Amino acid sequence: MQGVMARRAVSSAARNSAIAQRCFSRSQVAQKEAPLQKDDVSVPKMPPFDYSPPPYNGPSAGEILAKRKDYLSPSLFHLYKKPLNVVDGKMQYLFDDEGRRYVDAFGGIATVCCGHCHPDVVDAIIKQTKRLQHSTVLYLNSAIADFAEALASKLPGDLKVVFFTNSGTEANELAIMMARLYTGCQDIISLRNGYHGNATGTMGATGQSIWKFNVVQSGVHHALNPDPYRGVFGSDGEKYAKDVQDLIDFGTSGNVAAFISETIQGVGGIVELAPGYLPAVYGSIKNAGGISIADEVQSGFARTGSHFWGFESQGVVPDIVTMAKSIGNGIPLGAVVTTPKIAVVLTRRSYFNTFGGNPVCTAAGLAVLRVIEKENLQENALLVGSYLKDRLMAMKNKYEIIGDVRGRGLMLGIELVTDRQEKTPAKAETLHVMDQMKELGVLIGKGGFYGNVFRITPPLCFTKEDADFLVDSMDYVMSRM
Ligand SMILES: Cc1ncc(COP(=O)(O)O)c(C=O)c1O
Numbered sequence: 001m002q003g004v005m006a007r008r009a010v011s012s013a014a015r016n017s018a019i020a021q022r023c024f025s026r027s028q029v030a031q032k033e034a035p036l037q038k039d040d041v042s043v044p045k046m047p048p049f050d051y052s053p054p055p056y057n058g059p060s061a062g063e064i065l066a067k068r069k070d071y072l073s074p075s076l077f078h079l080y081k082k083p084l085n086v087v088d089g090k091m092q093y094l095f096d097d098e099g100r101r102y103v104d105a106f107g108g109i110a111t112v113c114c115g116h117c118h119p120d121v122v123d124a125i126i127k128q129t130k131r132l133q134h135s136t137v138l139y140l141n142s143a144i145a146d147f148a149e150a151l152a153s154k155l156p157g158d159l160k161v162v163f164f165t166n167s168g169t170e171a172n173e174l175a176i177m178m179a180r181l182y183t184g185c186q187d188i189i190s191l192r193n194g195y196h197g198n199a200t201g202t203m204g205a206t207g208q209s210i211w212k213f214n215v216v217q218s219g220v221h222h223a224l225n226p227d228p229y230r231g232v233f234g235s236d237g238e239k240y241a242k243d244v245q246d247l248i249d250f251g252t253s254g255n256v257a258a259f260i261s262e263t264i265q266g267v268g269g270i271v272e273l274a275p276g277y278l279p280a281v282y283g284s285i286k287n288a289g290g291i292s293i294a295d296e297v298q299s300g301f302a303r304t305g306s307h308f309w310g311f312e313s314q315g316v317v318p319d320i321v322t323m324a325k326s327i328g329n330g331i332p333l334g335a336v337v338t339t340p341k342i343a344v345v346l347t348r349r350s351y352f353n354t355f356g357g358n359p360v361c362t363a364a365g366l367a368v369l370r371v372i373e374k375e376n377l378q379e380n381a382l383l384v385g386s387y388l389k390d391r392l393m394a395m396k397n398k399y400e401i402i403g404d405v406r407g408r409g410l411m412l413g414i415e416l417v418t419d420r421q422e423k424t425p426a427k428a429e430t431l432h433v434m435d436q437m438k439e440l441g442v443l444i445g446k447g448g449f450y451g452n453v454f455r456i457t458p459p460l461c462f463t464k465e466d467a468d469f470l471v472d473s474m475d476y477v478m479s480r481m
Pocket of ligand 1: 172195262266295
């Protein structure tokens with residue numbers, strides 16, 4: 001074990017020195033950077049917003065951190081050197097315990113789509129909570145039926161049977177089980193670098209070692225990732241799709257249960273699958289008797305701007321669609337939508353989920369769909385997202401460290417590298433920029449297998465002024481490194 005550690009240390013030291021020769025290393029960043037001067041007139045200014053949160057009299061960040069250490073899982077982590085105590089939210093803004101406002105460009109990890117505490121969603125939750133909070137689906141209630149009908153109307157083809165869950169993990173677990181039951185096969189094909197959840201089946205489907213514990217995860221084959229930036233075939237979707245056919249031919253009996261993937265990998269660092277990939281793969285899967293599952297947990301609900309669902313950008317219709325996150329604007333809710341033919345497999349035994357379809361959650365879900373329509377949030381995601389992407393692309397011309405800018409609508413990624421040719425992940429610089437942007441009042445996310453990709457997934461009410469503030473802040477930080 002020690003030998004392995006030593007080898008790792010040597011190889012990582014060698015790697016680091018190679019990086020240092022080509023570009024700035026972390027220690028050089030620290031030496032060069034100028035401290036943030038908040039009274040500097042060139043510091044970008046946050047757009048005005050007419051709202052003041054109520055005074056906060058709760059415990060301090062330090063006290064909360066101490067309780068977390070004593071009473072919560074040691075696996076919890078936080079993003080910043082000085083963790084943020086967030087106590088209020090309003091639309092695309094968050095407020096800390098001192099009333100300081102932040103532009104929230106991460107949206108609770110692509111979850112808050114209408115805006116924090118959107119009044120229509122809050123209203124729906126309060127109204128339903130006052131009337132009936134919980135009953136289970138053993139009794140009739142209109143909240144679940146109305147939302148199922150509205151949700152089904154947003155999906156193409158025969159996708160009209162809805163199962164509600166409490167999370168994305170649960171939705172994907174259920175989808176995988178249904179695929180296995182429907183086809184009588186066990187083999188699942190998923191993508192390297194994908195993320196689908198943290199229970200046994202979904203952890204198996206997930207394709208990143210960092211999210212996979214050392215427990216039995218059987219029956220999944222991980223195909224080449226059709227990643228236009230880092231993948232071996234660039235943007236040629238059909239070439240990557242051949243790997244799925246090879247897996248079917250050489251790794252299974254010739255029949256499979258399902259193929260599951262995101263259309264834009266979120267946790268994996270906003271990787272949009274190469275064009276032409278899904279139509280080719282869905283064809284191979286169908287020929288092998290399997291079904292196609294689209295994981296829309298991050299890319300659904302108008303986030304990509306061009307379409308309501310991510311898979312639509314590849315012109316395919318899946319057999320099962322799974323969703324969570326934005327579906328409830330932050331309320332715990334997930335769903336599996338499929339065809340009547342596939343849905344019937346769950347009648348073979350009893351299937352029950354105590355909270356799935358809870359009236360409060362489904363009332364919130366219906367309110368979310370109405371807000372997306374009423375406030376033209378899909379259009380806004382396209383408009384503001386395209387504007388933001390253009391500005392980020394322009395920044396890429398200014399800073400060598402920006403290796404790639406990608407994504408659609410308000411699901412954007414910025415990959416930092418210390419060497420554009422080698423695509424060496426600029427991990428430390430990513431953390432540094434994130435931390436400094438927080439100091440300026442902008443919260444962004446981070447992801448990718450190497451932890452070197454900024455994830456921009458704000459509430460869909462994000463404005464051009466917010467986008468300008470984000471880019472100007474990133475520019476300000478990078479110009480001082
Ligand atoms: C694409 C995707 N699928 C599934 C999940 C799991 O969802 P949850 O965390 O709600 O279980 C996530 C979570 O980040 C996700 O990004």
